[in-house]
Amino acid sequence: MRVGAIVLAAGSSRRMGGGDKLLADLAGRPVLSRTLSAFEECDAIDDMVVVTSPANRAAVTELCRGLSKVRALVNGGRERQDSVWAGLSTLRAADIVAVHDGARPLITPGGIAACIERAQEGTSVIAGGPAVDTIKVVDEGERVQATPDRQPLRAVATPQVFLTATLRQAHEAAQRDGVLATDDAALVERLGEPVVVHDLGAPNPKITSPEDLSIAEALLGARSEVRTGIGIDSHRFGEGRRLVLGGAEILGEVGLAGHSDADVLTHAIIDALLGAAGLGDIGAQFGTGDPRWSDGDSTLMLVEAVSKLAEAGARPQSVDATVIAERPRLRPYIERMRMRLSEALQLDISAVNVAATTAEGMGALGRAEGIAAHAVATVRMRRGVPVDAGADV
Numbered sequence: 001m002r003v004g005a006i007v008l009a010a011g012s013s014r015r016m017g018g019g020d021k022l023l024a025d026l027a028g029r030p031v032l033s034r035t036l037s038a039f040e041e042c043d044a045i046d047d048m049v050v051v052t053s054p055a056n057r058a059a060v061t062e063l064c065r066g067l068s069k070v071r072a073l074v075n076g077g078r079e080r081q082d083s084v085w086a087g088l089s090t091l092r093a094a095d096i097v098a099v100h101d102g103a104r105p106l107i108t109p110g111g112i113a114a115c116i117e118r119a120q121e122g123t124s125v126i127a128g129g130p131a132v133d134t135i136k137v138v139d140e141g142e143r144v145q146a147t148p149d150r151q152p153l154r155a156v157a158t159p160q161v162f163l164t165a166t167l168r169q170a171h172e173a174a175q176r177d178g179v180l181a182t183d184d185a186a187l188v189e190r191l192g193e194p195v196v197v198h199d200l201g202a203p204n205p206k207i208t209s210p211e212d213l214s215i216a217e218a219l220l221g222a223r224s225e226v227r228t229g230i231g232i233d234s235h236r237f238g239e240g241r242r243l244v245l246g247g248a249e250i251l252g253e254v255g256l257a258g259h260s261d262a263d264v265l266t267h268a269i270i271d272a273l274l275g276a277a278g279l280g281d282i283g284a285q286f287g288t289g290d291p292r293w294s295d296g297d298s299t300l301m302l303v304e305a306v307s308k309l310a311e312a313g314a315r316p317q318s319v320d321a322t323v324i325a326e327r328p329r330l331r332p333y334i335e336r337m338r339m340r341l342s343e344a345l346q347l348d349i350s351a352v353n354v355a356a357t358t359a360e361g362m363g364a365l366g367r368a369e370g371i372a373a374h375a376v377a378t379v380r381m382r383r384g385v386p387v388d389a390g391a392d393v
Helices: 031-041 054-064 080-090 109-119 164-177 184-190 210-222 264-276 298-311 331-345
Strands: 003-009 047-052 070-075 096-101 124-130 144-146 154-163 195-199 224-238 314-324 352-357 370-382
Touching (some): 003 031, 003 080, 031 054, 031 096, 031 109, 047 054, 047 080, 054 070, 070 080, 080 096, 080 184, 096 109, 096 164, 109 124, 109 154, 109 195, 124 184, 164 184, 224 264, 264 298, 264 314, 264 370, 331 352
Parallel strands (some): 003 047, 047 070, 124 195, 314 352
Antiparallel strands (some): 124 154, 314 370
């Protein structure tokens, strides 16, 4: 059975204090980016339609770039129900459809697959769990009228998964009868169709306020661990070469000998990142036998290293590096280096520190025979992600 997903990203973000919840930063990535990645990585999903607002269409289009399962980006309607119908009208080939709020970024590929597996039996399935708070029924004056028994109550969320024909029938009936509901399951219930709640066994909060971002970030931290790597590189001076350090060219100086542009600072950072993620070293991932890097820009190598980390479930958090050189004087170039490196690392410049020192005349570096760099990098890595340092990740 072909399975499609409708990711709803057309909300108004009224409670975010002026920001957009879907584009808000969550541990280094936009909220919606995390949601879309979970559906992209779920093997049970074949097709995806993203429903957005005209105001966010350009930004959401950029977030969808490179996602192979996104078939269409459509504008939503005034009500959530209208947005689901817009997605459903576009997703015609699916036998089963999963509807999910783009503002629930902690959903996992495994959680999505579990809901779909139950729905393949023909029953509508919604993610949810036991209600942990006592619920009160109140009147217009907030006076308590009743306290329902909590035991049979469930707090529901998304994804909500249905046979496509059932969901389409439910929406058509609601349109005919002028009914609005807060979720799709309520529309299916009106048809008398069975709906079951599937407990994901993990938090699945919806981002509606700035405080929710802090909670979600803390929950993400519990799913990952911070690792540290150390990188060291050095190159001799070589006549006829440009001197490039941290992606910044230093004009009028003799460059360094090496396969690429011999950017020791960037190379040390790459080694530190790969080491932190358990991906070996720069030689294993960017060997001298690869013609792409002959005299190549090492910051592009750094961009690819960041991509390799992402495939392994890791993301850079910070870098601290020191260049050891008797000459030239590097202080005027430090900020340019930080800017180039932060762009390649996709980090705020405040998370990238570069310092310069000398070897005080000691050894080969002290005799100005070359330049060396040391780097320490921290990365955040998903727990339980197997890494094969020898693989072409």
